[in-house]
Amino acid sequence: MKKIFVFLLLTRCFTSSSYAQNVNTILQKVKDKLNLVNDYEASGEMKTKVVFLKVPVASVKIYYKKPDKLKIKNEKGISFIPKGAVSININNVLTNNAFTILDGGIAKLGNTNVRVIKLLPEDDPDSYRDDVVLSTLYIDDNFLILKAKTTTKDNGTYELEMSYGKYAGYGLPDKVIFTFNTKDYKIPKGVTFDYSEDQKKAPDKTKARKGTIQITYKTYLINKGLSDAVFK
Amino acid sequence: MWNLLQFELFKIFKKPRTYIAFGAIAAIILLIQIALLTNGKEYVKFMLSSLDDTLDIPYDQIRNGYWIGFAILNLLLIHVPILVALVAGDMVAGEANMGTLRLLITKPISRTNLLLTKFFACVIYTFILVVWTAFLCLVVSVLLFGTNDLVISKEFELLQIEKTDVLWRYIAAFGFGTVGLIVVASLSFLLSVLSDNSIGPIVATVAIIIVFTIMSEMQIPIYDKTVKPYLFTTHMLGWKGFFYIDSDVDGQTIKGSIQHFSSIMKSFAILIGYIFLFVSSAIIIFKKKDILS
Numbered sequence: 001m002k003k004i005f006v007f008l009l010l011t012r013c014f015t016s017s018s019y020a021q022n023v024n025t026i027l028q029k030v031k032d033k034l035n036l037v038n039d040y041e042a043s044g045e046m047k048t049k050v051v052f053l054k055v056p057v058a059s060v061k062i063y064y065k066k067p068d069k070l071k072i073k074n075e076k077g078i079s080f081i082p083k084g085a086v087s088i089n090i091n092n093v094l095t096n097n098a099f100t101i102l103d104g105g106i107a108k109l110g111n112t113n114v115r116v117i118k119l120l121p122e123d124d125p126d127s128y129r130d131d132v133v134l135s136t137l138y139i140d141d142n143f144l145i146l147k148a149k150t151t152t153k154d155n156g157t158y159e160l161e162m163s164y165g166k167y168a169g170y171g172l173p174d175k176v177i178f179t180f181n182t183k184d185y186k187i188p189k190g191v192t193f194d195y196s197e198d199q200k201k202a203p204d205k206t207k208a209r210k211g212t213i214q215i216t217y218k219t220y221l222i223n224k225g226l227s228d229a230v231f232k
Numbered sequence: 233m234w235n236l237l238q239f240e241l242f243k244i245f246k247k248p249r250t251y252i253a254f255g256a257i258a259a260i261i262l263l264i265q266i267a268l269l270t271n272g273k274e275y276v277k278f279m280l281s282s283l284d285d286t287l288d289i290p291y292d293q294i295r296n297g298y299w300i301g302f303a304i305l306n307l308l309l310i311h312v313p314i315l316v317a318l319v320a321g322d323m324v325a326g327e328a329n330m331g332t333l334r335l336l337i338t339k340p341i342s343r344t345n346l347l348l349t350k351f352f353a354c355v356i357y358t359f360i361l362v363v364w365t366a367f368l369c370l371v372v373s374v375l376l377f378g379t380n381d382l383v384i385s386k387e388f389e390l391l392q393i394e395k396t397d398v399l400w401r402y403i404a405a406f407g408f409g410t411v412g413l414i415v416v417a418s419l420s421f422l423l424s425v426l427s428d429n430s431i432g433p434i435v436a437t438v439a440i441i442i443v444f445t446i447m448s449e450m451q452i453p454i455y456d457k458t459v460k461p462y463l464f465t466t467h468m469l470g471w472k473g474f475f476y477i478d479s480d481v482d483g484q485t486i487k488g489s490i491q492h493f494s495s496i497m498k499s500f501a502i503l504i505g506y507i508f509l510f511v512s513s514a515i516i517i518f519k520k521k522d523i524l525s
Contacts, residue, residue: 047482048483048484049482051483052390053389053392054390054477054479054485055391055392055483055484056381056392056394056484056485056487076395077293077394077395078380078383080283080287080290081287081288082287082288083286083287085288155285180286182286183282183283183286185282185388185390186282186388187386191279192306192385192387193309193449193469193472194469194472195469195470195472195476196466
């Protein structure tokens, strides 16, 4: 009986150690893939869905440069970019190496089995990510991040859903859906002098708290060298 | 009748007070443009401050010529009708005041034709004033600030119109605005028929517009349901409807669309009705009036 107990204890210790190591390995493999990209210039279409915002579909260019520079530019007009959109590039979530890795186990996203990994950033006052409290990554068998949740101190929770295609080898998605928190929008009618013949009603506040932007990437130009001036 | 119309236009444009309107509009618009050139970003921030925590707002891009033009038109809601009343209120009462009205009706032309000619002269003056306003407000703003997408702030919504979709909306809005101002001109014209002194109709028109505008914008339910739908000042804002772009279920704007076109057409019909009411009342009263001055 004593032997069996010792055997079980050793087995448990061994498996949990390899399990934890496995999480580190997975994350390292994800990073290795992402590290293949030093910079990119992508073009795509951006759809914004916020209850109070009526905007056209925008043709955008997205510029990224290591370690954490990201810029979204509308090619023809104006774009309203959500705060925290820097997370659209998943590299930026993993930029800060100083985090504690927690294993969140295995979950299902649709029909796909994913490994859930939680990242708890350690205090780094110099990091621009010091607003982040917790990042949760959902990683598939190909070491691609399908979903990421970032909880911040001041700006609520951001959620990122990604689907991959021909740039999967670089860990770059074909489509990104970025979900963010919104606040109420209202301007006094005495300021706007609205034409109110249509008697527009206030939006339902209970379902108006989330907004999304969806970027569908058409092309990527990877590692062609990008000037810092692009990000100003 | 054409000769009489030319004569009426000559009288309008010979009076220095006519040019007060053009000068005042130029001064107001240029002052606003200078202010927005230097502090426009702060003004945009004031309008969109509630979004600052959620979105990165490209303030400098929003402050473009199309947006400045729209902002100026908002600020001129009360001023331009006053300037129209300045001329329309003087059309008949001014003649009575100078003692030329009795002489005028001895001419071989019916009172109806005389009054219609004077009214058409008012309409032409109003149209020229709108063209002048459009030139300063839109053309000069675009030259000074350039073009980009137009962002419209409504009470509960923020609308973005692509820059290639903006110009026709301005043309339609100025057309609608002209009809709105003709209502003011016809009201002032009616009051002018009732008076022997031009100050009275001008002041009365201004007072009516101010009171009606306050009632239109106060958002008090009892007025909103009973009085507001019938006030011409409510429908004069219909020009803004051309800038309320429609969107699909996902909130993506549809190029070339208007949210409530039928409401705009209804407002247009009501304004035409008001013009008909005021002008026909003026004709009926004038035909029966004993002209002693």
